[in-house]
Amino acid sequence: MRVLVCGGTGFVGHALVPMLRHHGHSAVVLTRKSELPVRLVGQGVGILQGDLLSPSVLGLEMGDIDAMILLAAPRLFGKRLGNRRFAQLRTELTTIYSSALELANTRGCPIIIAGGTSFRTVGDQVADETWPIDRFGATSIGEGIDELVEKAVTAKSPKLVWMLAGQIYGPGGMFMTMYRMARKGRAPILGDGNNCLPRIHVDDCAAAFVAALEHVDTLATGERFIVADDVACTSRQFAEELAVLLHVPKPRPPPSFIVKVIIGKRLFESATMNCRVSNAKLKRVLGWAPRYPSFREGLQATLDAIGRGEVTP
Numbered sequence: 248m249r250v251l252v253c254g255g256t257g258f259v260g261h262a263l264v265p266m267l268r269h270h271g272h273s274a275v276v277l278t279r280k281s282e283l284p285v286r287l288v289g290q291g292v293g294i295l296q297g298d299l300l301s302p303s304v305l306g307l308e309m310g311d312i313d314a315m316i317l318l319a320a321p322r323l324f325g326k327r328l329g330n331r332r333f334a335q336l337r338t339e340l341t342t343i344y345s346s347a348l349e350l351a352n353t354r355g356c357p358i359i360i361a362g363g364t365s366f367r368t369v370g371d372q373v374a375d376e377t378w379p380i381d382r383f384g385a386t387s388i389g390e391g392i393d394e395l396v397e398k399a400v401t402a403k404s405p406k407l408v409w410m411l412a413g414q415i416y417g418p419g420g421m422f423m424t425m426y427r428m429a430r431k432g433r434a435p436i437l438g439d440g441n442n443c444l445p446r447i448h449v450d451d452c453a454a455a456f457v458a459a460l461e462h463v464d465t466l467a468t469g470e471r472f473i474v475a476d477d478v479a480c481t482s483r484q485f486a487e488e489l490a491v492l493l494h495v496p497k498p499r500p501p502p503s504f505i506v507k508v509i510i511g512k513r514l515f516e517s518a519t520m521n522c523r524v525s526n527a528k529l530k531r532v533l534g535w536a537p538r539y540p541s542f543r544e545g546l547q548a549t550l551d552a553i554g555r556g557e558v559t560p
């Protein structure tokens with residue numbers, strides 16, 4: 248397939264684009280930049296310069312496209328998420344998804360879009376794809392997306408598959424902030440650390456997108472897949488395992504009131520939610536299996552890759 252990857256220059260894109268090539272597909276990356284990142288150059292990847300926030304993106308010449316993958320999104324983390332930034336990012340995110348869906352509509356091709364595992368579970372409850380997405384805290388930034396998806400599914404155009412990923416870690420993206428903090432002995436734990444959050448190694452996440460792409464013809468529009476590894480993991484377990492592998496003392500979470508001031512109430516609320524999920528549908532329907540079944544194998548592989556300098560910028 249000839250696949251247009253919007254956001255192919257980002258953290259997941261760096262893992263996904265070479266994997267598409269490996270599976271015999273050809274990839275064209277839509278980016279606002281004029282050049283591809285160094286690691287994607289020389290791999291037969293095409294580049295299309297465009298901004299999904301600009302209406303001009305709809306008129307770009309791109310030849311025949313068999314499918315689209317949407318990874319483009321503004322970065323939520325790394326800066327305080329106050330009211331003004333939240334409102335601005337929500338508008339940006341909705342516009343990006345709206346433009347991408349419109350692109351797929353006019354090209355008559357299916358689109359696989361990225362989302363998150365926003366489900367609040369209690370005790371031993373495990374959420375699956377039949378659960379409604381629960382928008383609260385920072386995740387309410389995606390309310391506009393829910394409406395766009397509903398419209399596209401009702402109209403049966405464009406054909407859409409929704410990949411709901413847990414927290415993605417690996418050598419790049421926001422994980423590098425966590426890694427740097429952990430190395431300094433500062434705890435990347437928010438709240439008391441006893442909440443579960445689904446995790447997925449970036450390579451396994453990319454493999455799930457490839458599997459969805461290769462099954463897209465057989466899937467119903469609006470189909471959703473939870474993308475997470477096999478093991479429920481608390482924030483504390485993840486941070487402690489990282490500390491062990493880095494040979495630094497076990498982290499102690501900073502006081503919540505300070506964290507709330509630094510990152511904003513919304514981010515704090517979503518980072519401390521309890522969310523346990525099942526990846527059974529992804530395995531059963533798409534034949535996907537994680538290379539890193541838990542954070543333990545995944546973190547070790549991540550640190551090995553960082554050691555080799557294979558970090559996504």
Ligand SMILES: NC(=O)c1ccc[n+]([C@@H]2O[C@H](COP(=O)([O-])OP(=O)(O)OC[C@H]3O[C@@H](n4cnc5c(N)ncnc54)[C@H](OP(=O)(O)O)[C@@H]3O)[C@@H](O)[C@H]2O)c1
Pocket residue numbers: 253254255256257258259260277278279280297298299300317318319320321322343361362363364411412413414415416420421
């Ligand atoms: N990382 C996680 O833990 C996580 C968890 C669940 C879901 N997700 C979702 O998975 C997707 C991929 O995440 P990621 O971590 O790979 O993101 P990322 O590293 O921040 O990459 C975002 C990408 O979006 C592109 N982009 C941003 N604004 C754009 C615009 N206006 N027009 C065109 N492209 C634009 C950027 O491309 P250029 O700068 O080259 O234009 C970049 O390649 C996102 O939708 C994210 O919300 C991520």
